Amino acid sequence: MTRSSWKAEPAGPRSVALVxxxxxxxxxxxxxxxxxxxxxxxxxxNVSGRTMSSELRLGHCTFMDEPWSIIDCPGSVEFSYxxxxxxxxxxxxxxxxxxxxxxxxxxxxxxxxxEEFGLPHLVFINKIDSLAGAVRETVEALQPYSKxxxxxxxxPIREGDAVTGYVDVVSERAYRYCGQDSELVTLPNxxxxxxxxxxxxxxxxxxxxxxxxxxxxxxxxxxxxDEIFATLHKDQASGTIVQVLIGAAQRGHxxxxxxxxxxxxxxxxxxTARRRGITxxxxxxxxxxxxxxxxxxxxxxxxxxxxxxxxxxxxxxxxGARVGGLYHFASGEPVRVQAAQAGELVxxxxxxxxxxxxxxxxxxxxxxxxxxxxxxxxxFAIAAKDRKDDVKLSGALHKLVEEDPSISIEHxxxxxxxxxxxxxxxxxxxxxxxxxxxxxxxxxxxxxxxAYKETIRKRVTQHSRLKRQTGxxxxxxxxxxxxxxxxxxxxxxxxxxxVGGAVxxxxxxxxxxxxxxxxxxxxxxxxxxxxxxxxxxxxxxxVDSSDMAFRxxxxxxxxxxxxxxDPVLLEPIDHVTVSVPNKFTAAAQRLLxxxxxxxxxxxxxxxxxxxDDVEALxxxxxxxxxxxxxxxxxxxxxxxAHHFDHLAEVRAGPxxxxx
Numbered sequence: 001m002t003r004s005s006w007k008a009e010p011a012g013p014r015s016v017a018l019v020x021x022x023x024x025x026x027x028x029x030x031x032x033x034x035x036x037x038x039x040x041x042x043x044x045x046n047v048s049g050r051t052m053s054s055e056l057r058l059g060h061c062t063f064m065d066e067p068w069s070i071i072d073c074p075g076s077v078e079f080s081y082x083x084x085x086x087x088x089x090x091x092x093x094x095x096x097x098x099x100x101x102x103x104x105x106x107x108x109x110x111x112x113x114x115e116e117f118g119l120p121h122l123v124f125i126n127k128i129d130s131l132a133g134a135v136r137e138t139v140e141a142l143q144p145y146s147k148x149x150x151x152x153x154x155x156p157i158r159e160g161d162a163v164t165g166y167v168d169v170v171s172e173r174a175y176r177y178c179g180q181d182s183e184l185v186t187l188p189n190x191x192x193x194x195x196x197x198x199x200x201x202x203x204x205x206x207x208x209x210x211x212x213x214x215x216x217x218x219x220x221x222x223x224x225x226d227e228i229f230a231t232l233h234k235d236q237a238s239g240t241i242v243q244v245l246i247g248a249a250q251r252g253h254x255x256x257x258x259x260x261x262x263x264x265x266x267x268x269x270x271x272t273a274r275r276r277g278i279t280x281x282x283x284x285x286x287x288x289x290x291x292x293x294x295x296x297x298x299x300x301x302x303x304x305x306x307x308x309x310x311x312x313x314x315x316x317x318x319x320g321a322r323v324g325g326l327y328h329f330a331s332g333e334p335v336r337v338q339a340a341q342a343g344e345l346v347x348x349x350x351x352x353x354x355x356x357x358x359x360x361x362x363x364x365x366x367x368x369x370x371x372x373x374x375x376x377x378x379x380f381a382i383a384a385k386d387r388k389d390d391v392k393l394s395g396a397l398h399k400l401v402e403e404d405p406s407i408s409i410e411h412x413x414x415x416x417x418x419x420x421x422x423x424x425x426x427x428x429x430x431x432x433x434x435x436x437x438x439x440x441x442x443x444x445x446x447x448x449x450x451a452y453k454e455t456i457r458k459r460v461t462q463h464s465r466l467k468r469q470t471g472x473x474x475x476x477x478x479x480x481x482x483x484x485x486x487x488x489x490x491x492x493x494x495x496x497x498x499v500g501g502a503v504x505x506x507x508x509x510x511x512x513x514x515x516x517x518x519x520x521x522x523x524x525x526x527x528x529x530x531x532x533x534x535x536x537x538x539x540x541x542x543v544d545s546s547d548m549a550f551r552x553x554x555x556x557x558x559x560x561x562x563x564x565x566d567p568v569l570l571e572p573i574d575h576v577t578v579s580v581p582n583k584f585t586a587a588a589q590r591l592l593x594x595x596x597x598x599x600x601x602x603x604x605x606x607x608x609x610x611x612d613d614v615e616a617l618x619x620x621x622x623x624x625x626x627x628x629x630x631x632x633x634x635x636x637x638x639x640x641a642h643h644f645d646h647l648a649e650v651r652a653g654p655x656x657x658x659x
Contacts, residue, residue, distance in 0.1 A: 011268055012066075012067070012268060012270075012341070012342075012343050013069065013341060013344045014066070014068055014091050014262075014267075015068070015070070015071070015092070015344075015345050016069075016090055016094060016262060016266060017070075017071040017073055017083070017087055017092075017093050018030055018070065018071065018073060018093075018094050019075075019087065019093055019095055019096065019110050019114075020097050020110070021098075021103055021104060021105040021106055022074075022077075023103065024096045024097050025096060025098070025127055025249050026073065026126075027057075027072055028126075028249040029072075029094075029096055029249035030059065030070060030072035031249075032250070032255050033070060033255065034059050034061050036180055036252075036255045036259060037061035037062060037068070037259075038061070039061040039331055040331060054074050054079050054430045055074060055079075056072060056073050056074060056085075056086055057071065057072040057332070058070075059072070059329050060328040060330055060345075061330075063262075067344070069090075069344060071090060071345070073086050075105075077105055077631065078424035078427035079427065080106055080374075080423070081374070081405065081406035081423075083113075084371040085356065087114055087119060087371075088117060088287075088289055088369065089289040089306040089345060090119070091267055091268075091271075091272045091343075092121060092122075092266040092267070093121035094122060094124050094258075095110065095111070095114075095123045095124065097123065097124075097125060097126065097142065098125070098126060098130070099127060099128055099135055100138065101137050101138050101140075101141030101142075104145075104637075107142065107145055108145040108637060109639075111145045111146055112145075112608075115147055115239075118239065120239055120265065120266070122242060122243040122244070122245060122265070123139075123242060123244040124244075124245050124254075124258060125138055125139075125245070125246045126247060127248055127249075127250075128163050128166075128246045128247055128253065128254070129162070129248040129251060131156060135152070135155065135156055135246060139244055144609065144610050146242060148240055148241055148242050149205045149241050150244050151244060152202070153168065153170065153243045154166040154169065154245055154246045155167045155169060155198055157174060157176075163177075164176055165177050165182065166182075166254070167195050169195060169198045170225055172187065172195060174187040174188065174191065177248075177253040179251070179252045180253075180256055182256070203223065203228060205241060206228065209238075209241075210234075210235075213228075213231055233264060236265045237265065237267060243261065245258055268343075269342055269343025270342070272343075273308050276368060276369075278309055278368070281310065282310055283309065284307065284309060284310030284360075285307075285309040285359065285361030286305045286306065286308065286348075286360045286361055287305060287308060287368050288304065288305045288348075288354055288355070288357065288358050289306060289370075290303070290304035291303055291355070291356045293402070293403060293438070301349070301350060301351065302347040302349060303347065303354055304346075305346060305347075305360075306344075307341065307342050307343065308342065309342050310342060311339060311342065312326060312348075314326045314337070314338050318351075318360050321352070321354060322350070324348070324349040324350030325347075325348065326338070326339070326346050326347070326348060326349075327347040327348075328347075329347070355405075356402070356403075357370035357405075373405045373406040374423070375642075376406075376407075376408055376421035376422050377424070377640060378421070378423065378425060378427070378627055378628075379410075379419045379421045379428075379448050380419070380420045380428050380445050380446070380447070381417040381418065381419055381446045381448045381449065382419075382443050382445055382446075383418060384441065384442065385443065389442070392439070392441060393443070395439075396441050397420075400431055400435065400439075406422060406423055407421065407427070407431055408421045409421070412448075412449075414527070415448070417449060420432075423627075424631070425625075447624060450571060450572065450621045451620075452569055452570065453527050453529045453569075454523070454526050454528045454562075454570060455488075455528060455531060455567070455570055456484075456485050456528075456531060456562065456565035456568070457566035458565055459482065459565070460482070460564045460565040461481070461482050461483075461536070461561075462481045462483065462558075462560055463479075463481075464478075464479050464481065464556050465479075465553065466478075469544075474541075475544055475546065475548070475549040476541035476544035476549055477538070477552065477553035478538045478539040478540065478553065479511060479535060479537075479538040479553050479554055480535070480536045480538055481533055481534065481536065481554065481557045481558065481561060482534040482536050483532070483533055483534075483558070483561045483565050484532045487530065488646060489530065489647070490530050491529065492530075492532075492533075494512035494515055494516065494534075494535070495534040495535070496508050496512070496534075497535060497536050497537075498537070502539060503538040503540060503550070506547075507540065507545065507547060507550045510548075510550045510551050511550050511554045512533075512535075514550070519558075522562050522567055523562050528562065530647075533558065568650075569649070569650045570650065571620065571647065571648060571649075571650045572619070572644055572646075573619055573620065573645050573646050573647065574618055574619075574620050574623060574642040574644055575615070575616075575617060575642060575643055575644075576592070576597065576618045576640055576642045577614070577640060577641050578592065578614040578615075578630065578639075579611060579614075579638065579641075580611065580614070580630075580637060580638045580639075581610055581611055581612075581634070581637055582612045584633065587633050588612075588634070588638060591626070592614065592618060595619070595622035595626060596618065596619050596651070597616040597619075599614070599615075600616055601614075601615055602614040619648075619650075626640070627639075
């Protein structure tokens with residue numbers, strides 16, 4: 001392989017996803033790449049009504065006679081699922097980051113997804129004009145999160161505080177930035193030694209995977225640039241190394257060099273399909289990676305999809321559905337096309353009943369892997385402002401989850417609330433804006449209630465008599481009830497100790513049912529749990545006693561007994577696992593103990609070198625906004641999972657921290 005391969009014959013459709021932290025400049029790079037291909041983007045347009053920073057953008061362009069699909073993925077960790085879904089659909093990923101080791105946020109999780117898909121990728125250090133330290137510091141900070149070595153292909157040239165160009169490490173040539181293009185200049189003397197060190201380091205990394213190159217290194221024979229290029233391309237394609245390029249998207253710096261790298265290193269669509277285990281055939285095979293309810297202007301619903309195999313035509317049948325329009329996105333606007341081929345990313349209209357992640361195509365085809373949404377970590381309690389809009393709200397919520405599977409809806413029976421769950425405050429606020437602006441649903445929002453319970457600490461005996469005479473048959477029931485605490489988690493139990501017919505057998509079931517019903521609300525207003533009610537004695541009237549009378553007497557007796565039995569409030573305690581880089585382990589432990597958490601221990605996170613899992617028991621009342629503080633304390637890297645563990649006595653007031 002020689003450098004002349006930049007001018008290789010045009011390839012078929014290929015696709016690239018831009019991923020990286022919020023603020024890294026992915027959207028600017030997307031716009032710049034499209035503009036360099038002759039397609040200026042209109043960023044103000046948004047099909048779904050969501051903000052640009054919270055939704056992926058799909059664009060189509062042609063560069064040097066080759067068709068490309070490019071996805072600009074949202075950078076906030078709260079919208080990571082959009083990026084993961086995009087990675088499942090493309091041939092290649094560009095990891096975009098700033099030249100600062102402190103601004104890597106969601107890159108570890110993204111890199112893991114990229115590696116799980118076996119997706120070739122490179123790193124583009126954007127905003128190189130703002131470089132303050134050494135670019136290698138950013139590479140070294142990112143390296144622990146990558147299984148493959150990161151190799152720096154370009155080194156910045158500084159003039160004073162300004163970055164004015166770069167040195168290509170392999171060709172040993174220097175270039176001055178001139179807008180989108182660059183001008184060949186003489187290699188500055190002060191760059192010769194650093195460039196030689198960088199080239200030696202790159203060659204050593206490549207030699208680890210190439211015997212012929214290794215022999216030359218061991219024999220102190222300098223390999224040619226063409227030999228290094230060939231090995232670099234092979235290793236980049238196999239994923240054994242990851243190239244690092246630099247540039248500044250807003251200034252157009254480094255764009256053409258990046259485009260050349262894409263033409264050279266992005267695998268053909270057919271190769272990506274083979275890697276995903278797709279059997280070659282003329283039968284179309286399509287996977288939906290994004291759903292947008294876009295309004296009537298764009299056929300109501302658009303399904304963004306990867307055509308893995310075969311071709312599609314507008315109006316053609318597809319697994320019982322009909323393709324109701326095929327769309328490309330030029331300059332941000334949907335443009336209807338008549339047909340699309342394998343390797344393309346397209347928007348398909350009116351695929352009703354087809355969910356995100358669904359695979360359409362020949363019967364019997366194995367399902368393609370698709371990322372599962374992570375468990376929600378933040379929630380709002382929501383309700384329609386007008387009860388007559390409940391049905392409309394229900395339909396809108398269904399569409400919301402269809403568009404974004406990382407959102408979930410839960411109807412909490414214990415608190416009676418409808419919970420909108422997601423990945424953070426911004427994530428859910430965007431969902432609320434969409435409910436209001438797109439679906440015209442006016443919503444009341446509140447913090448979720450905690451499902452407190454009550455129990456008792458001591459045994460009590462309560463006599464309860466009902467005696468009413470209103471003419472004709474009266475009402476009479478007489479019961480002696482014993483209330484006693486049970487072990488935590490044991491639940492409710494009714495015990496019958498009646499002997500000698502003090503209460504006729506036909507009335508005893510009514511007493512048990514009424515006692516259990518009375519547990520629905522205790523002295524503090526919450527359900528009562530872990531209690532035993534014993535019917536110890538009683539009496540009856542042959543005419544005036546009835547099921548109804550014994551029910552009433554029992555409910556009255558329980559209501560009178562509970563306040564005397566030393567009632568106590570219980571709160572749900574969750575088992576929490578916090579995952580953080582180990583440099584933040586101590587900070588995570590402080591956050592947990594500051595929220596009344598009991599630390600159970602910590603250990604290295606399986607499969608994540610340099611990361612720890614911290615386990616703790618934490619009151620559920622402390623968790624709803626925990627993710628916000630955790631991300632703030634861990635530069636966006638921390639995450640957690642939780643599940644209910646047990647109920648425990650409240651040591652501080654509901655929702656209050658103990659001191």
